[in-house]
Amino acid sequence: MxxxxxxxxxxxxxxxxxxxxxxxxxxxxxxxxxxxxxxxxxxxxxxxxxxxxxxxxxxxxxxxxxxxxxxxxxxxxxxxxxxxxxxxxxxxxxxxxxxxxxxxxxxxxxxxxxxxxxxxxxxxxxxPMNGLTANLALSLLDLPEAATLAVTGATGALGGYVVQLAKHRGLRVVADAAARDRDLVHGLGADLVVPRAEATADLAGAYRAAVPEGADAIVDAAVIGADALGVVKDGGQFVKCRPHELASERGITVQGVLVLTHPATRPALEELAALAEKGVLTxxxxxxxxxxxxxxxxxxxxxxxxxxxxxxxx
The missing domain is CATH 3.90.180.10 (Medium-chain alcohol dehydrogenases, catalytic domain)
Incomplete structure (x- = not known):
């Protein structure tokens, strides 16, 4: 073959x-x-x-x-x-x-x-792969309804699925995007779209201008790393989407998502298929x-x- x-x-x-x-x-x-x-x-x-x-x-x-x-x-x-x-x-x-x-x-x-x-x-x-990764990231966070989730890389496949799944689960979603992608990210369901910072060091400032108290959690689909920690409030949560070292600060819980370790692959795939069929996932x-x-x-x-x-x- x-x-x-x-x-x-x-x-x-x-x-x-x-x-x-x-x-x-x-x-x-x-x-x-x-x-x-x-x-x-x-x-x-x-x-x-x-x-x-x-x-x-x-x-x-x-x-x-x-x-x-x-x-x-x-x-x-x-x-x-x-x-x-x-x-x-x-x-x-x-x-x-x-x-x-x-x-x-x-x-x-x-x-x-x-x-x-x-x-x-x-x-x-x-x-399958990006959908499972998004599903696992949100399962690790286990946020209550109406909690604020930040998403980097929302224009990408993984980030886009995180936005749509998070909205389906009743979360408030804030994501960053360049001007040309604002409509795309809004269309995926983000409640707030903040301007994409020219330098990642400005990322936290851009998010905090929109959410002064800080997000309850972030899924770092764009693999920004340490410069995205400032987006999260004290004691919040951070999900890494690549296996890189990241030191915590301000009591933030840092977890990594590895799709090969998904504990319930088949039920998650069935849910993803059903949501795609209904148009919840694009x-x-x-x-x-x-x-x-x-x-x-x-x-x-x-x-x-x-x-x-x-x-x-x-």
């Missing part, structure tokens, strides 16, 4: 379309014939070698990708999904079978659910590309400014 893969770590041009063996589902597993797979920041880290330790002992080519859509192609014993059923799946790329960017993937039953009805499967491919696709254009997708994502997901269609 065809897959996006690389033999060695490096820049975007190490990515090629390679041939990999057709995976066979075992008990409790599902094989998905992939319609589309999204490109995400973890793919860039994986390809560059920043996550090489997690790939130790695996033979190349390595295939990136953490979320896919498609149809059930085959199932192992004990699986209650039917062949031909449209599905979306969360895929762990840190194992010998590789990630989602392939014509076929095998995943545990608990990582695949029915796709939201009435939506293009190519758009659906952009939901599936934003920037462009659909052929697998051969994976290097271009990586370069564009690295450059920043992409609004929506870059999708590889198989």
């Amino acid at each position: 065809r897959a996006v893969g690389f033999e060695q770590f490096g820049g975007p041009d190490v990515l090629k379309v390679v041939d990999r063996p057709l995976p066979v589902p075992g008990p409790g597993q599902v094989r998905v014939r992939v319609t589309a797979a999204a490109v995400n920041p973890t793919d860039l880290l994986l390809r560059a070698g920043d996550l090489a330790a997690a790939m130790a002992g695996q033979e190349p080519p390595h295939t990136p990708g953490m979320d896919a859509s498609g149809v059930v192609d085959a199932v192992g014993d004990g699986v209650d999904l039917g062949v031909g059923e449209p599905v979306m799946a969360f895929v762990n790329p840190f194992h010998a079978g590789g990630g989602a960017q392939a014509e076929y993937v095998v995943v545990p039953r608990d990582q695949v659910v029915a796709a939201p009805r009435g939506l293009d499967l190519r758009d659906v491919a952009g939901l 599936l934003r696709t920037a462009e659909v590309l052929a697998p051969e254009r994976a290097p271009e997708a990586h370069r564009r994502l690295e450059a920043g400014g992409v609004r929506g997901r870059l999708i590889l269609a198989f």
